Structure formats: structure tokens, C-alpha cells
Amino acid sequence: MIIFVANNNTAMNYFSSDFKLGILGGGQLGKMLLADTRKFDIQTYVLDPSAEAPSRMGCNKFFQGDLMDFDTVYEFGKKVDVLTFEIELVNLEALEKLESEGLKVYPSPKTLRKIQNKGRQKDFYTANSLPTSPFKRFNALGALKAAVENTTVSFPFVWKSAEFGYDGNGVKVARSITDLANLPDVECIAEDMVPFKNELAVIVVRNPKGDIKTYPVVEMEFHPEANQVEYVICPARIDEKVAAKARAIALQVSEAFGHVGLLAVEMFQTEDDTILINEVAPRPHNSGHYSIEASYTSQFENHLRAILDLPLGNTDSKVAGIMVNLVGEEGHSGQVVYQNIEKILAIDGVTPHIYGKRETRPFRKMGHVTIVNENIAEARKTAEEVKKLIRVISNS
Amino acid sequence: MIIFVANNNTAMNYFSSDFKLGILGGGQLGKMLLADTRKFDIQTYVLDPSAEAPSRMGCNKFFQGDLMDFDTVYEFGKKVDVLTFEIELVNLEALEKLESEGLKVYPSPKTLRKIQNKGRQKDFYTANSLPTSPFKRFNALGALKAAVENTTVSFPFVWKSAEFGYDGNGVKVARSITDLANLPDVECIAEDMVPFKNELAVIVVRNPKGDIKTYPVVEMEFHPEANQVEYVICPARIDEKVAAKARAIALQVSEAFGHVGLLAVEMFQTEDDTILINEVAPRPHNSGHYSIEASYTSQFENHLRAILDLPLGNTDSKVAGIMVNLVGEEGHSGQVVYQNIEKILAIDGVTPHIYGKRETRPFRKMGHVTIVNENIAEARKTAEEVKKLIRVISNS
Structure with a gap:
């Protein structure tokens, strides 16, 4: 025993x-x-x-x-x-x-407390000399409105609810006073709008001993019209120096938090190749799903290794990986059907992950598809094919 | 609904x-x-x-x-x-x-009936002009002994129980009459001893539509003294022509059976590069475990795709893979401990699979370890390191 x-x-x-x-x-x-x-x-x-x-x-x-x-x-x-x-x-x-x-x-509640509140999270970056876009904190919507009136804050800016923002909720681009009208009266931040050419992410894994590793930089490719992330691409098709800078900053963030487990660091690459931290998630992250098929050690296995204080696994990739989210199609609610899934299964290097939610709803995250290939351009072509074929609909 | x-x-x-x-x-x-x-x-x-x-x-x-x-x-x-x-x-x-x-x-009971009995299985190869070592069938041990006496069968040969042989049970090399003394009185076959330089295996996957694919040839490397499989290596370090021949024969076997699902075909490569079918297993197989980490599509996913009549996945490898079985050490019975598992986790490209059996016993299959690397020689070195470190023992 x-x-x-x-x-x-x-x-x-x-x-x-x-x-x-x-x-x-x-x-x-x-x-x-x-x-x-x-x-x-x-x-x-x-x-x-x-x-x-x-x-x-x-x-x-x-x-x-x-x-x-x-x-x-x-x-x-x-x-x-x-x-x-x-x-x-x-x-x-x-x-x-x-x-x-x-x-x-693990991760520590201390870290979580800092992260859960976006104002506190931004303050933490400032206090630790970590690059992030300029911002101001407000304890309520009224205070923000007053700041707008006395021009301490000027349009356009990004309004973010300080807490409970999740998956795009609690974020809004404010271009004029009317954009503030229907916002909830909660603690919030106003962030400068920084023009960026790429949205990047780096996943860091760290164990209690302090062993630390970063995954390669991934890139979110947006739909040209819908302004929605279409593909998460690993490795990001960016300059090596920029990638090295992004990984170095992500390492610093994890170490500043004294983080244990996975930390996904979302970042902007500005027009002049400055890296700004957008926000972090202290857990396995959508931007790391590609790692199940593409990496020597998946983000999930490395999270487990980290929180159990085991040696960390190799974060390098075996092949290039692209991830496409499967979200419920608009106008469809009810028992899910993955239309054309057999067609995407016929394409080499394609792996669907079905999360196991019986009911689809518009925009509900129902699964994802990973596309791997030795050649990233080939993977990108396949990803487009997958995206065109697969539909998450209801059978009613 | x-x-x-x-x-x-x-x-x-x-x-x-x-x-x-x-x-x-x-x-x-x-x-x-x-x-x-x-x-x-x-x-x-x-x-x-x-x-x-x-x-x-x-x-x-x-x-x-x-x-x-x-x-x-x-x-x-x-x-x-x-x-x-x-x-x-x-x-x-x-x-x-x-x-x-x-x-x-799936696989069909018809196929299983042919496979379950080794005599019938060998007859099937002969009937289908598939290469296998010469053999004779006997309905009981007495009949075999009589054949030995009247020199229809001569030493040395391999005795195999026709049914319920599993994991080395029911197989014995007979060099003299004394080797037959303690054998069970069951239906059996006597196979010619064919000197071989390699033991190979090819996994074939086939769906009901008849789509068919083979995995690369794997090679079993034996311990130089213990005559026990130490490593399953993919791809086999053999001549390409021999590998192509082995895959072609494996394809023929699966098609001859009209098999649906995975079929693992174990083969011998003789001194003159003849390929002889040893036996088959109509299911995921130990020789394909490397595929979880090394292949674009694991043998398990492809078995699933096949039996559901979905398109088959790519059987190519992303990287070289080597598998080491974790079996219970002699002299240890009881609650299992995987000694040094944290040491092998510290080596790049090493993934242990723990099957979830609480009690270890001598030679019990408790798990396996996969080693992947772009370079097969590197993987082979790592495999040796892993094999030296890990021990499956009991804590009592």
C-alpha cells in the first residue's frame, strides 16, 4: 500500500x-x-x-x-x-x-487573481516593464464617461470590461460617445487602439522547479472581410527576429508571474515590429490545439507535466500545423450534424476533434480541425479546403 | 431526433x-x-x-x-x-x-475463424499462393509424434498449438523427441525452421469500400542474448526493395481475406531476402504503437476509420519512431511502480504509455514507451537509454 x-x-x-x-x-x-x-x-x-x-x-x-x-x-x-x-x-x-x-x-490563485481582472493584469505588465498598449483603468462606466468628457481619454479606444470578459464578450471598439451608451456599468479599462499587422500567441510552460519552455510563435490569420480568426498557424509566417522577440517576452511574462503550468500569451505585432502583450490565459489555449498533432509534446501533456513538477517535454514541432475552429453555423440550433466531415477526413493530414456537445448553437465552439503538413504552404491550402467543406449545422 | x-x-x-x-x-x-x-x-x-x-x-x-x-x-x-x-x-x-x-x-467473423486456428491460417496462405514457411497440420500431439517416428517430420521444427496461442504461449522449438514430452495434446502444426535475418511487420488498413493502405515496414530488434524483442523500429532499416516486397505481400494478405479494419502481418526476411508470412493479427497491434506519435494517422484512428467505412488516413510517418515495451520485471508482483519514469520524461521525444494495470507481475505488459526523432539513429540511441533507465517493479 x-x-x-x-x-x-x-x-x-x-x-x-x-x-x-x-x-x-x-x-x-x-x-x-x-x-x-x-x-x-x-x-x-x-x-x-x-x-x-x-x-x-x-x-x-x-x-x-x-x-x-x-x-x-x-x-x-x-x-x-x-x-x-x-x-x-x-x-x-x-x-x-x-x-x-x-x-x-497550479496555476497559483495569486496569478489567477492578477489575471482575472484585466485592469490589474495591465498594471502588472506596467509594473514589470512588460510591453503592452497604453490604457487607463476605471472603476465604473461613469468614470470612463467623465474621462471622455474632460478629454483624458479620446476616441477611438478599446473598451474592456475588467472582469468576466470571455471569448469576445466584454470587449468593444469605441469610436464615439454613442458606442458607450449600452455598455454595462462595470469596472473597465480603456486601451489605446494600436494598429497591428499580426496577432500572435506564444504558449509558455513552466514547472515549480522553474524549468521553462516556449512553444513556437503562432499567428492568427483573419478572414479578410469578417474580421474573424480563421486559421491559427504554427509557425507564424513572420521574421525570425520578431519571433525570437515574441518568445522572449512570453518567457518574461511567465517568469514575472512565477507561473506554474501553461500560460498562453496573446500579443500584437505592430507596424514597426513592436510586440505588445494583449492578454494571457493561464491554461491550455485554443492557439495551442495544433500541438496535439504537430508538436513533439502537446500543450496538454506539457500542462500536466508542469503542474506535476515533471520534466517538461520538447515544444518543437514535427511538422507545420494549422487549426480551424468548428463553430456552430448561424441559423442552426439543435442536435448537431458535422456536414462533409467524411470529405475532410479524405484529405491527408486532417484531424477533426469533436468536443462532444450534442446541441449546436450559432457560434458555439463545437470542435476544431488540425491540418498538418511538412510544408506550411501546403497545409495552408488544405486548411482553406477544410474550411470551405465542413459545416456545423443542426439536423432540424 | x-x-x-x-x-x-x-x-x-x-x-x-x-x-x-x-x-x-x-x-x-x-x-x-x-x-x-x-x-x-x-x-x-x-x-x-x-x-x-x-x-x-x-x-x-x-x-x-x-x-x-x-x-x-x-x-x-x-x-x-x-x-x-x-x-x-x-x-x-x-x-x-x-x-x-x-x-x-468488423473484422468479419469469417476472417477471424480462419485466423483463430493456425493450421487453417497456414492453409489459407497456401491456397492463396501467399508465401509462408513449409508446415504440416496434426489434429493431436499423437499424430505429430507418429509423423516424427516415421520421419515425415524431422527435427528441428517449430511446434505451434493450432488454437489459443497468444503472446508466445503455445509455441516451442522442438529439437529432439524430449522437447515433445510435455506439450499439450492439442491440434497443432509443425513448421520448418527457416533461418531469418529480420522479423518484420506491416500493418494494413482496409475499409468495406475496399480502400486499402499499408503502414511502413517495421523491424523487431532482438536482444543479442535474451532472444527477446527489445525495440520495434519504424521504418525498418532494410533495403527499399525488400520493404516494398513486404508491403506488397501484406496488401495481398488483407485483400485475400477481404479484411475490414487493421491487419498486422508478421513476416520473416530470410537470408536470401525472401519474405515469409509468419502470422497475422486482425486488430491494432503492438508493432503499430509507434504510430500514435510518429504517423500522420495512428493505427487506432485508422482502425476506427476503416470499420466505420470512413476514408482512410495517411499512413506515412512524420518522424522515425521506436517502441519499447514496458513489461513487469521478474521477481516483482504487486502494486506497480514505474521506476525512473521522471528520468525518461526528461529526454526529448519520449512518451510513456501506462496501460492502467495496478498490479505488476513478471512479464505482464504494463505499458510501452515511444521514442520519436527526425533521425532514426538518434531515436535508436535514445531508445537504448530509455530501456536502461525504466523499470517496472512493485513497491513491496
Whole structure:
């Protein structure tokens, strides 16, 4: 019988043992993380509010409960040996209490507290001399309006809700006073509009020992008209020096936070090749999904290695990778059908990932497709073909 | 509401639908197959005699039951839309009845019937002009002994039990009459001992439409003294012409069987570069585990694509791959410990797969490690390092 000692300094026995990893959130990120806990046979407990969560399967025990509720999160944390999360919207006070009681919570609630509030996050970059676009913080919408009136803030600027902004909610470009009219009266920031030629991202992985690695820079390619990310491309088709700068900045961000686990650093490349940090996500990230097929070690496996204080895996790519999100088509709600999926499966190097949500809704993230190829231009052509073929619709 | 029509000719809706795939056997092969059913969100039911089977997690429903029992297998088959297996030792009569009632059973019970009996399997090769070593069939040990006495069969030869031979059981090199003394009195074959310089394997994947692909030839490298497979190496370090011949023969075997799903064809390369079929396995195979990390499409994903009549994935490799089996060390029984696993995780390109068996026993297959590298010689060096470090022991 193994006695698991949580604070033991010797290498722990995670594999086919009594050790339990707790994961807050049971969405697609959790589901993809579970593929690696299964590969290593590491026990997992998952907490999610939905009984239909994508991670309901593949974990050792699934708990249905509110991630924002102190008691629910605290009691869940008491059952596990290491606690992580796949979503930032979790009860921070419970994480802090668990950590103060000796539980290993990775990423740290301290980091999460800084990140959860976008104003505090921007202040952190300034305090650490990390490049980010100029901004001002306001504790309410009225204060922002007053600043606009007395010209401390001038149009155009980007309004961002300080908290609970997620997947494009809580962000708006303000070009005139009328754009402020229907905004919620919440703490917010006003960011200068910085013209940029590329939106980039770098995923950093760091373990408690301080070992740290970055993945290659990825590039978001936008649809020329819809202003929507169409492709995440790895490696980014940018100058090597710019790429090296982006990776160096991402490293600094992770180290400044003393971060443990994955940190996805979203950045802008301005017209004059300045790199500005946009925001970070302390978890596996959409911009790293390509890594499952393209990298020597996927972002999910490296997150797991990091939070368990195991050596980090090679973040290099075997081949070029492009990711296309599968989102529910407008005008379709109900039981999902992945139209033409058999056609994209017929193309070499194409791997669909279906998250396991039975019901589609307009713009709901239902899955993604990875395209890999030795040649990035070939991969890019295939990605376009995939994008044209696949449709996420309902059968009704 | 989707009505699933099992015999519909249009592309079926397998993804996040009511469709159910049944898998007979819940061992490591099933577990690795489930990684891909999860990726595609295809519902799975698994039947295995052990409540502790590696596939108990990651399937939609797990059934505990005897795979050799007619009623258990038949009733399980009645619950699913397509039925496959990850182990050959299943009740064939139940599969045949289910198939006769319209259920899609892949690989076909007809093929399995030919394969399950090694005498019939060898006869099949002869009947189809497929190269295999010379052999004679005997319905009992007595008949073989009589053949030895009247010199129809002469030493040395390889004795093989016709049925239930698995993982080295049921095979013995007979050099003199004393070697026959303790053999079981069962149907058997006597095979000529053919000196070979390489043991090779080719995995073939074929779907019901008849689309067919082969994976590259892999090579088993044996320990110079222990005569035990140490490494499975892809691609095999052999002459291209020999490799092409091996792939062509493997294709012919799959087509001769009219096989659907994966077929692993084990072969000998003789001193004069003749290829002889040793035996086949109609399922994902140990010699294809490298494909998870090294291939564009893993053997497991391609098995799934094949049995669902989806287009087959690219069988080419992104990088060279070497596989090392993790088997329980002699003298160790009990709760497993993977000694030095953190040391092999520190080496680039190393991925351990832990099957999820809590108890180790001498020679029990507990997992495997894949080593990938652009350079096969580098991979081979790393594999040796891994092999020296990792130990599968018990903690008691």
C-alpha cells in the first residue's frame, strides 16, 4: 500500500497510483487534458456545472457543481492531491484557502487573481516593464464617461470590461460617445487602439522547479472581410527576429508571474515590429490545439507535466500545423450534424476533434480541425479546403 | 431526433450522435482505441471480463462479462450498431449469428475463424499462393509424434498449438523427441525452421469500400542474448526493395481475406531476402504503437476509420519512431511502480504509455514507451537509454 505524501520532495508516484489530480471545469480543454491523464494513467476528479460536460467521460470521478461556489470548490479541492483548472471563472477564495492549507494549486490563485481582472493584469505588465498598449483603468462606466468628457481619454479606444470578459464578450471598439451608451456599468479599462499587422500567441510552460519552455510563435490569420480568426498557424509566417522577440517576452511574462503550468500569451505585432502583450490565459489555449498533432509534446501533456513538477517535454514541432475552429453555423440550433466531415477526413493530414456537445448553437465552439503538413504552404491550402467543406449545422 | 439506419448507404452520422460502436475486449488496445473515439465523440460500449480493465474508463458504457460466452457476446452485440474486437479470443458463433442478422461486425467473423486456428491460417496462405514457411497440420500431439517416428517430420521444427496461442504461449522449438514430452495434446502444426535475418511487420488498413493502405515496414530488434524483442523500429532499416516486397505481400494478405479494419502481418526476411508470412493479427497491434506519435494517422484512428467505412488516413510517418515495451520485471508482483519514469520524461521525444494495470507481475505488459526523432539513429540511441533507465517493479 502506497502512502501518498503530498509534500514529499522525492519524485512522486503519479502513475497507476492513488494520487488524484483535480480539474475545475469539464469543457473541451479538460477533455483534451484527460487524453493525457489516461495515457499516463493518472487519476482525475473533474468538477463542472453541467452533467453533459465534455469531460464527464475519461475522468475517474465526475462531480456536478458550481465552479463559482466557495463550498463546492473547497470541498472538491479537499478530495485531491493537486488541483488545476481549465477555465478562469472559478471561486478564487476557495483556491486561496486550499492553497493556504497546503494543497498544491497550479496555476497559483495569486496569478489567477492578477489575471482575472484585466485592469490589474495591465498594471502588472506596467509594473514589470512588460510591453503592452497604453490604457487607463476605471472603476465604473461613469468614470470612463467623465474621462471622455474632460478629454483624458479620446476616441477611438478599446473598451474592456475588467472582469468576466470571455471569448469576445466584454470587449468593444469605441469610436464615439454613442458606442458607450449600452455598455454595462462595470469596472473597465480603456486601451489605446494600436494598429497591428499580426496577432500572435506564444504558449509558455513552466514547472515549480522553474524549468521553462516556449512553444513556437503562432499567428492568427483573419478572414479578410469578417474580421474573424480563421486559421491559427504554427509557425507564424513572420521574421525570425520578431519571433525570437515574441518568445522572449512570453518567457518574461511567465517568469514575472512565477507561473506554474501553461500560460498562453496573446500579443500584437505592430507596424514597426513592436510586440505588445494583449492578454494571457493561464491554461491550455485554443492557439495551442495544433500541438496535439504537430508538436513533439502537446500543450496538454506539457500542462500536466508542469503542474506535476515533471520534466517538461520538447515544444518543437514535427511538422507545420494549422487549426480551424468548428463553430456552430448561424441559423442552426439543435442536435448537431458535422456536414462533409467524411470529405475532410479524405484529405491527408486532417484531424477533426469533436468536443462532444450534442446541441449546436450559432457560434458555439463545437470542435476544431488540425491540418498538418511538412510544408506550411501546403497545409495552408488544405486548411482553406477544410474550411470551405465542413459545416456545423443542426439536423432540424 | 436522428433515426439511425444501420444499412443506410449515405454517409452516417457517427459524431456526437446516437450511433454506438461495440468493442469486445477492454485491454490496452481498446483503451488506445478509445482515445480516438473520444476525439471524434463516437459512442462506445465495451465488454470485458475484468472490472479493472484498462478500457473501463473513456467508454460510454462498460459491461463486465465473459467474451467466450455466446449469450453474453450476442446480447452485447444487440445493443450496438457496429461491432469490433481488440482480442481474437471471443465467441465466434455469437459474432456469426449477429452478422447473419445484419449487424456490421468488423473484422468479419469469417476472417477471424480462419485466423483463430493456425493450421487453417497456414492453409489459407497456401491456397492463396501467399508465401509462408513449409508446415504440416496434426489434429493431436499423437499424430505429430507418429509423423516424427516415421520421419515425415524431422527435427528441428517449430511446434505451434493450432488454437489459443497468444503472446508466445503455445509455441516451442522442438529439437529432439524430449522437447515433445510435455506439450499439450492439442491440434497443432509443425513448421520448418527457416533461418531469418529480420522479423518484420506491416500493418494494413482496409475499409468495406475496399480502400486499402499499408503502414511502413517495421523491424523487431532482438536482444543479442535474451532472444527477446527489445525495440520495434519504424521504418525498418532494410533495403527499399525488400520493404516494398513486404508491403506488397501484406496488401495481398488483407485483400485475400477481404479484411475490414487493421491487419498486422508478421513476416520473416530470410537470408536470401525472401519474405515469409509468419502470422497475422486482425486488430491494432503492438508493432503499430509507434504510430500514435510518429504517423500522420495512428493505427487506432485508422482502425476506427476503416470499420466505420470512413476514408482512410495517411499512413506515412512524420518522424522515425521506436517502441519499447514496458513489461513487469521478474521477481516483482504487486502494486506497480514505474521506476525512473521522471528520468525518461526528461529526454526529448519520449512518451510513456501506462496501460492502467495496478498490479505488476513478471512479464505482464504494463505499458510501452515511444521514442520519436527526425533521425532514426538518434531515436535508436535514445531508445537504448530509455530501456536502461525504466523499470517496472512493485513497491513491496
